Amino acid sequence: MNAVAYKSKTLTAGLAMLFGTLGLHRFYLYGMRDRFGWAHIVGSACGVAGWGLLVTSELHSLAGWILTILGAISLFSAFLAAIVYGLRPDERWNAQFNTHVSNKSQSGWIAVIIVSVSLFVGAMLMMVGLAVAFQTYFEIHDTPNRLSQ
Secondary structure, eight states: OOOOOOOHHHHHHHHHHGGGGHHHHHHHHHHHHOOOHHHHHHHHHHHHHHHHEEEEEETTOOOHHHHHHHHHHHHHHHHHHHHHHHOOHHHHHHHOOOTTOHHHHHHHHHHHHHHHHHHHHOOOOHHHHHHHHHHHHHHHHHOOOOGGO
């Protein structure tokens, strides 16, 4: 017989915020066979490799940009998951994950703090990423004004 374990909404949101790029929130909820959990690990590995390529090529590696974007997708989806899990009403959470257990999830201020930090950090990282991407794009495609010479 397969025992059903209690799943904490606050713990899931915290795992998504802190270790979401490693898929820990997915493995906590669905087990080690979860494909999206493994996709987070692959995406993070791509992101690290891509960032390494960008650093060594002074931001001029197309492969580095593509791999870094894959890593960013993993990162931002983890922060989004933390927000979604943290904002889900306890009744809906318990109906989905704690149906067959007597212990029910009751989130409080910790879940609100996790959502707030995830929103702040995720938005900040997205703004920094966009600023670096646009700056690099315009530096590469900047053509000197030939009429002024």
